[in-house]
Amino acid sequence: MSASRFAPPSPRPEIADSGLTRPDWVGNNPRDPGKLWLDKNENTDPAMIELVRSVIASVPADAGFTYPDLGPVYRKLAPMVGVPPQCLLLTPGSDGAIRAVFEAYIAPGDKVLHTVPTFAMYGVYARMYGAQVTGLEYRPSNAGPVLHADDVVAAIATSKPKLVGLPNPDSPTGTVFSQADLRRIIEAAGEGGALILIDEAYYPFHAETVLPWVMEYPHLVVCRSTGKAWGMAGVRVGYAAAHPDVAVMLHKVRAMYEVGALSAAVFERMLDHEDAMRESVARISAGKAHFLAAMDELGFQTLKGQGNFLHVAFGARAEAIHAALAPQVYYRKDFAEPCLKGFSRFSATTAELFNPVIEAIRDVVKGEGQS
Structure with missing residues (x-):
């Protein structure tokens, strides 16, 4: 019997959208x-590469055939970043934290505000979840890309988004907002009823952080990566920090296990090497x-x-x-x-x-x- 008479059902309209494409996952050189x-x-950095290599080599063999026990990782990470364990969500890279925010909070037709250009996955997830996007365009100048806090605050008031995505530093621009400007932007988002995601993937290359503010602002989520400063891009561990009321929603959309046992074991051991x-x-x-x-x-x-x-x-x-x-x-x-x-x-x-x-x-x- 020929299988050619069978066809898969239609995907969600947002996924069928011809504008949502992904790079070739097989043919890359x-x-x-x-x-x-x-x-x-x-x-x-060769010294950091050697440290990560030695930590990976120290991971016990059972991490390869057991499911992860992540409680110890949460309890070890929490005091290092200054929030209770209940405020954290481990994710496969900061990318996973961004996706969790979209999955928990964005439905078709919701409005999302994010910078342009920025990390590509903001646009991808906006399409995946059917969001209406308003782009905050960086303007060219003799000093490089420019986007003023006043422009962000005004765009929040005008577009009334449900989610504001703001990497700090942003990529590929390398631009940052000051702590004072970030507070203005976060408060503008709160006054407009929006969740705001501050992406700190490059921390601590830029040492200023708003992560402890999640206890002050219940509508603030901060995400981080271990692929930059920690030298663990291949380990694929990141995390989100949020007020407990938001964190519990992010945990509702997590996979059975947030990260694998091997990744968790490497991350937990690397935390001893801050x-x-x-x-x-x-x-x-x-x-x-x-x-x-x-x-x-x-x-x-x-x-x-x-x-x-x-x-x-x-x-x-x-x-x-x-x-x-x-x-x-x-x-x-x-x-x-x-x-x-x-x-x-x-x-x-x-x-x-x-x-x-x-x-x-x-x-x-x-x-x-x-x-």
């Missing part, structure tokens, strides 16, 4: 391990400053940003520099968005790892100067 990976804002994490952040931040100083010295426009990444505009030398760097490093060469047009983005790394990249760029500049 793996990155060359011989190159420096500065394209996805991972932690490439000092090492902060030392790695310091090394990478120093490397970022070193690279930026070299680019400034060569006369290129730079955007310093507040995440573990930076931007450089190579101008008329861009094509030659991209060709010179192609054999040794991955990075984002350019952006379609007007606020970042002409800029290349590099994930930050240590000064030692940046030095060959700097030298290759210097060689191009010297070579053109002699031609």
